Amino acid sequence: MTDHKKINQITYACYSRNVRDGEQFIPEHVFSYQVSGRLVYNDGQKEYIFDQGSFRLTRRNTLIKFNKIPPENGEYANISVFMDQDTLKNVSMEYDYKATKSHHDEPVFRIPDNDLLSGYIESLKPYDELDKPGNEVLKNIKLKELIVILLQTNPSLKDVLFDFTEPGKIDLESFMNHNFRFNVSLERFAYLTGRSLSTFQRDFEKIFAVSPRKWLQQKRLQEAYYLIKEKGAAVSDVYLDTGFQDLSHFSFAFKKMFGLPPSQII
Known part of the structure; x- marks a missing residue:
């Protein structure tokens, strides 16, 4: 309730x-x-x-x-x-x-x-x-x-x-490696790194050589695999902890990347 x-x-x-x-x-x-x-x-x-x-x-x-x-x-x-x-x-x-x-x-x-x-x-x-x-x-x-x-x-x-300043332009690589588990929009990531969305996407691809959406999904799935395989974490916890909102979408993407559903990773 x-x-x-x-x-x-x-x-x-x-x-x-x-x-x-x-x-x-x-x-x-x-x-x-x-x-x-x-x-x-x-x-x-x-x-x-x-x-x-x-x-x-x-x-x-x-x-x-x-x-x-x-x-x-x-x-x-x-x-x-x-x-x-x-x-x-x-x-x-x-x-x-x-x-x-x-x-x-x-x-x-x-x-x-x-x-x-x-x-x-x-x-x-x-x-x-x-x-x-x-x-x-x-x-x-x-x-x-x-x-x-x-x-x-x-x-x-x-x-x-009374600090009314907006986020300034910061180290994008460090910020994303620290915050990739948060399921927020690209617009929000851009704002927090002191960039417009277009500048964020351009800077991101220069650094990571892949689009932000693709990198985020791969990074989150790799983290999920590690937590399940090495830490014995429950799938029901992992999908939220790594930035996925929907369990079925997480399971589908996980199986596509690793060949097995997360429940079968031992």
């Missing part, structure tokens, strides 16, 4: 079963409070675990795989507040907040608990009241309030929240 109540930029999510959403591109900064259960993030290099009662800030323009795990005989519940660039720019101008350095290290930040944040979460309830027509101004005030609280309790976050 899944229940979503969306309040403009404030979302309450509740699940009574284990939910493996695969991966997600995070386009805006997201502040979240873990009401119950556990959230496991993985950026391809590192795992981040957030248990009940924890606060976190996920940075925009981030690729993340995640798993939502409810407690035994309970429900997974999470509150998230999305901070769009227009709102942050308005707060920056109003209060003269400026980023002093570019902060591109961690994709997610653990935020220490404090009375202001706990009080803020309480003030978002009841969700249905905030969702009623005519409360748009109140919702915008609540978003602004969160930004100010985060900066008051964690001043260094100004270098994250």
Whole structure:
């Protein structure tokens, strides 16, 4: 059972079963409070675990795989507040907040608990009241309030929240070898490497001597073969872990490349 109540930029999510959403591109900064259960993030290099009662800030323009795990005989519940660039720019101008350095290290930040944040979460309830027509101004005030609280309790976050630069042109080969497991569009890969789609495709073929789509499928299948053959991973896990959304498509492509269905690889 899944229940979503969306309040403009404030979302309450509740699940009574284990939910493996695969991966997600995070386009805006997201502040979240873990009401119950556990959230496991993985950026391809590192795992981040957030248990009940924890606060976190996920940075925009981030690729993340995640798993939502409810407690035994309970429900997974999470509150998230999305901070769009227009709102942050308005707060920056109003209060003269400026980023002093570019902060591109961690994709997610653990935020220490404090009375202001706990009080803020309480003030978002009841969700249905905030969702009623005519409360748009109140919702915008609540978003602004969160930004100010985060900066008051964690001043260094100004270098994250008010960094309005777009991704610059980066090492394409290194980026793709690190992120090929994420099932996102070529347009998204191009954006994250600081390129237009046409430039991305041209640069890609110069480096890898093959089209991006073909390279991605071959790379993902090779990774899947290794995980099944050498690590004993389950096929039902591998196809998601290596960037495939559909098990039947994965099995068909795997058999075409290796001559055997993934279930027969020992």
